[in-house]
Amino acid sequence: MKTQVDKFSEYKMIADHLPFGVTAQDLKGRLIYANAAAAKIMGFTTTTALLSAGASEILSKFVIYDEHGNLFPYENLPGRLVLKNKKQEEAIMRFKKNHTKKEYWSRVVSTPLLKKSGEVKVVLNIFYDYTSYQKEKEAYVLLKEHENTLRLALETGNMGIWDWDIQSDVFTWSDGLQPSYGLRKGNRQGTLRDFLQHIHPQDRKRTRRSIMNTLKTLKPYEQEFRIRWPNGKNHWMYKKGEVLLDNNAKPSRMIGVGMNITKRKMAEEALIQSEQKLKSMFNASLDAMVVVDSHMHIHDANIAAVKLFSTSRGSLLNVSLLSLVRHEDKKNFTAIWKKFMKTGFVRNEMTITDKNGTVLTLDYSGKAGFLPHTHLLVFRDITGRIKEEERREHLLGLASHELRTPLASIKAFIEILKRTLKEQHNEKIDHYLAKIDDKTDIVTRLINDLLDVARIRDNRFEFYYEHFEFDPFFDDLLKDIQVTVTTHTFVKSGNTGISITADKYRLSQVITNIVKNAIRYSPNANRIIISVERKNRRILISVQDFGIGIARKDLKKIFHLFYKADIENRKQVFGIGAGLYIAKNIVESHGGTIWAESIPSKGSTFYISLPINSKPNKSMRLSKKLI
Numbered sequence: 001m002k003t004q005v006d007k008f009s010e011y012k013m014i015a016d017h018l019p020f021g022v023t024a025q026d027l028k029g030r031l032i033y034a035n036a037a038a039a040k041i042m043g044f045t046t047t048t049a050l051l052s053a054g055a056s057e058i059l060s061k062f063v064i065y066d067e068h069g070n071l072f073p074y075e076n077l078p079g080r081l082v083l084k085n086k087k088q089e090e091a092i093m094r095f096k097k098n099h100t101k102k103e104y105w106s107r108v109v110s111t112p113l114l115k116k117s118g119e120v121k122v123v124l125n126i127f128y129d130y131t132s133y134q135k136e137k138e139a140y141v142l143l144k145e146h147e148n149t150l151r152l153a154l155e156t157g158n159m160g161i162w163d164w165d166i167q168s169d170v171f172t173w174s175d176g177l178q179p180s181y182g183l184r185k186g187n188r189q190g191t192l193r194d195f196l197q198h199i200h201p202q203d204r205k206r207t208r209r210s211i212m213n214t215l216k217t218l219k220p221y222e223q224e225f226r227i228r229w230p231n232g233k234n235h236w237m238y239k240k241g242e243v244l245l246d247n248n249a250k251p252s253r254m255i256g257v258g259m260n261i262t263k264r265k266m267a268e269e270a271l272i273q274s275e276q277k278l279k280s281m282f283n284a285s286l287d288a289m290v291v292v293d294s295h296m297h298i299h300d301a302n303i304a305a306v307k308l309f310s311t312s313r314g315s316l317l318n319v320s321l322l323s324l325v326r327h328e329d330k331k332n333f334t335a336i337w338k339k340f341m342k343t344g345f346v347r348n349e350m351t352i353t354d355k356n357g358t359v360l361t362l363d364y365s366g367k368a369g370f371l372p373h374t375h376l377l378v379f380r381d382i383t384g385r386i387k388e389e390e391r392r393e394h395l396l397g398l399a400s401h402e403l404r405t406p407l408a409s410i411k412a413f414i415e416i417l418k419r420t421l422k423e424q425h426n427e428k429i430d431h432y433l434a435k436i437d438d439k440t441d442i443v444t445r446l447i448n449d450l451l452d453v454a455r456i457r458d459n460r461f462e463f464y465y466e467h468f469e470f471d472p473f474f475d476d477l478l479k480d481i482q483v484t485v486t487t488h489t490f491v492k493s494g495n496t497g498i499s500i501t502a503d504k505y506r507l508s509q510v511i512t513n514i515v516k517n518a519i520r521y522s523p524n525a526n527r528i529i530i531s532v533e534r535k536n537r538r539i540l541i542s543v544q545d546f547g548i549g550i551a552r553k554d555l556k557k558i559f560h561l562f563y564k565a566d567i568e569n570r571k572q573v574f575g576i577g578a579g580l581y582i583a584k585n586i587v588e589s590h591g592g593t594i595w596a597e598s599i600p601s602k603g604s605t606f607y608i609s610l611p612i613n614s615k616p617n618k619s620m621r622l623s624k625k626l627i
């Protein structure tokens with residue numbers, strides 16, 4: 001039979017090995033027993049050390065807080081309450097060791113051991129370790145917080161969570177996922193079949209297969225598929241997820257996020273369509289087009305470009321555009337390219353040698369930044385056109401020579417005849433001779449006009465600029481015209497007092513044309529008022545007549561080629577409607593402007609404004625295109 005002592009030491013031995021702290025206090029609160037775990041909790045290495053320490057020494061080792069973070073009131077320690085209330089008391093306490101960050105959470109249960117008389121003999125305290133539980137609780141709170149944040153983030157991104165419990169086949173849609181399916185918010189559950197039911201019939205099999213495959217491979221799941229909304233409309237969904245395994249490493253759940261990507265899909269489709277459109281336009285174009293980067297490397301070329309520059313598309317890609325330019329043009333092309341990179345636009349000509357060794361002239365234009373960091377260049381082979389222009393020019397030269405030479409001879413013979421017949425004073429002959437002379441002048445003017453028009457249209461209207469004093473030039477010119485005119489007198493006013501830079505011959509042509517028109521279109525008047533003045537850096541010439549005038553609707557059109565205002569008595573006036581067109585081209589090539597003001601039946605005034613220093617204007621080809 002075991003003695004009392006034996007029994008006690010047996011209990012003590014068991015208590016010493018318990019994983020939680022055990023202490024016993026006498027009525028005065030002194031520790032009379034502590035096991036190893038209790039000593040450790042209180043910060044002592046041995047139980048003896050703990051037992052020999054006084055209450056104040058023990059308490060000085062740490063600060064005690066309650067579970068809300070407030071200091072634990074000494075009088076509320078469960079051990080003390082037990083003495084007062086004589087019943088079991090418990091509390092959750094946080095022991096924070098002084099000068100360290102170490103914490104220890106404990107659920108302390110204090111039980112009174114009562115004498116037979118009912119008085120308290122000893123107080124037994126048990127310290128359950130609460131630290132890990134508390135930590136788990138905190139982690140759980142944190143997890144909840146994170147989950148809420150995640151939920152919020154998903155909802156703002158129009159996303160939701162889905163969860164499929166594989167074994168029980170329960171498919172759960174989070175409330176945030178419902179609007180993506182055209183449904184009201186709220187958690188919903190069903191089976192995988194229910195989920196598949198929402199999917200567009202044509203995508204259903206594919207989606208099922210993909211899910212099953214994920215279960216087999218355990219790889220992350222990701223898929224786009226169409227769904228059908230209750231209103232019958234199709235939408236696009238994007239789903240991503242992964243498989244969770246159970247303890248036996250078997251797939252137990254699939255969980256992930258989903259979002260409605262219809263808008264993105266539509267934008268993508270629109271983009272693809274417009275890209276395809278652009279691509280087919282690119283390829284169908286008869287003009288050669290290449291897409292190059294800023295270093296002239298060719299990134300793309302259409303069929304026409306391949307035909308023009310090489311034998312295959314492959315041999316064009318990644319080649320430098322400069323390598324296609326003829327050696328003689330390379331320097332010029334590089335300089336133009338630099339400008340193009342600055343201004344973003346280019347229009348010029350260059351030459352290349354084609355696969356048969358023929359030199360081709362290309363007209364090209366470019367727009368920088370067609371796509372990010374790439375530029376579009378469009379080329380057109382104008383070799384044929386240039387040849388045609390040259391041929392025409394040659395023909396024109398020939399024709400003008402062939403026509404003008406006999407005309408000059410006719411004029412010379414008229415002069416001879418006039419002189420020979422002078423003595424005879426035959427009025428009839430004089431009259432006929434004057435008529436022939438006039439008609440010859442008209443034909444000469446007509447031929448000259450036609451030649452000029454042809455030159456303008458072929459961009460071969462050339463100018464010879466010189467610097468000269470304007471006033472004597474103008475006065476001499478008016479005098480020369482006046483000699484040939486018997487019907488009208490010129491009343492001239494004003495002077496400029498300056499020299500100008502211009503093509504003298506072409507300028508006289510313009511002024512002669514305007515003055516002669518003034519005479520021709522004012523058959524019943526006898527004066528032409530001409531004025532000239534200097535206005536800042538320009539000269540302003542005006543020619544006023546008192547003739548038939550020009551209707552308001554015709555004021556601009558009279559400068560168009562072959563345009564003749566609708567006038568009565570057309571028989572009286574000659575011309576093909578080219579004079580003012582030529583005049584406008586000449587004036588504008590000098591950087592000037594020409595216009596007319598008129599009151600029908602009262603007369604017209606033509607104005608020419610010219611810059612003092614005309615710069616040769618190279619945009620003749622463009623003004624030609626305005627015709």
Ligand code: ADP
Pocket residue numbers: 513517518519521545547548549550558559563564565566567574575576577578579580581604
């Ligand atoms: P045209 O050889 O027919 O005179 P122009 O080009 O010189 O050709 O003139 C075009 C048209 O402008 C003329 O046909 C005429 O109708 C009108 N026009 C030109 N000058 C005058 C003017 N001073 N008064 C009235 N009409 C004019």
